Amino acid sequence: KAGVTQTPRYLIKTRGQQVTLSCSPISGHRSVSWYQQTPGQGLQFLFEYFSETQRNKGNFPGRFSGRQFSNSRSEMNVSTLELGDSALYLCASSLDGTDNTEAFFGQGTRLTVV
């Protein structure tokens, strides 16, 4: 059974540019969550999508956005990149929206903003 796939694995962007990251969840999983991991702030929740709807959003500026497609694949976009956006971006896949749902992470996308 294939795991969570994130592309690309590595990205280098310049300040002011925008970037789109992609996540394909485990087959059959309908919930996709995005997290940012930095040495200083640890793992922080960005947003969650379930059945193409954003169900929950973390405390990040509007430059961070996402969407989910009918096949449950998800993308996140960061516009007007800042140096502080350099981080490991992780996607987590969960089966559905019920309680006690385990989340499985992809390999992550390492974004460097220069």
Place this chain on the structure above:
Amino acid sequence: QKEVEQNSGPLSVPEGAIASLNCTYSDRVSQSFFWYRQYSGKSPELIMSIYSNGDKEDGRFTAQLNKASQYVSLLIRDSQPSDSATYLCAVMAWDAGNMLTFGGGTRLMVKP
């Protein structure tokens, strides 16, 4: 503000010993609890989930939950050098969809 606290470590144990990792949380509506292992440069890997008070065992791992004390722990028996990693505690509240709130992680070092 939901908070999850872990001792950052490093926690150093000899090979074959029991490693005990602790986590406290501040939100009383938290209902699902998870332990992830993260090797340097890799993504978090789910190793245990626990939802009810008491102990849950899976191989060398035992998770313990005490909701009254808002405390969850992970015991690793017969620790191996390959267990050396950062262990992340995560909680999920009933009213937050699938949002996980993570602690800062405890770095475990198992010395041969």
